[in-house]
Amino acid sequence: MPPKKPINWGLWIKVLVGGSVISIGGPALTFWLVPTEEELRSRYNPELLKRSLEGREERQQEFDQFVTRLKEYSKSDKPIWAVMKEEEERKKRADLEAARLQQLEAAARRDEMRREAGLGK
Known part of the structure; x- marks a missing residue:
């Protein structure tokens, strides 16, 4: 019977560290880079901000009606x-x-x- 190969602990440590960096660091970096809604609005042109705020209620109602119709259709x-x-x-x-x-x-x-x-x- 051939001798058992030793476990390469260095490789496994690299794999675990790399996987942790990717799975934790990726979403953390995305969270850190994506601006909040308030930051986006603060960068708006004042005229665009005014139009956006005026049409917000109407767009919200249209979306609510769309979702309500989808719920009815899904029945x-x-x-x-x-x-x-x-x-x-x-x-x-x-x-x-x-x-x-x-x-x-x-x-x-x-x-x-x-x-x-x-x-x-």
């Missing part, structure tokens, strides 16, 4: 993208129907105005 057995496509088609049909009704109402008002003015068709 279905179908994939989310299929449910979203069906919802878009339903919305498009409703918009077309509303536009058609609006055109009919406009035509009816025009005819009524012509009759009141004494003009025939």
Whole structure:
């Protein structure tokens, strides 16, 4: 039986130290380098900062509505993208129907105005 190879402790120490540096040092370096939200805002152009603050509430509401719709879509057995496509088609049909009704109402008002003015068709 051949003799057992000795354990290379130096190699294992290098591996453990290197792994620790990478797994702990990498996120620590990222945390140290990434600016906070306040630091980013302090670097903004004042005009951009004003526009950003004005639109913040609207963007937050849009995002909240989007997340709410996603939650509703996820309750279905179908994939989310299929449910979203069906919802878009339903919305498009409703918009077309509303536009058609609006055109009919406009035509009816025009005819009524012509009759009141004494003009025939």
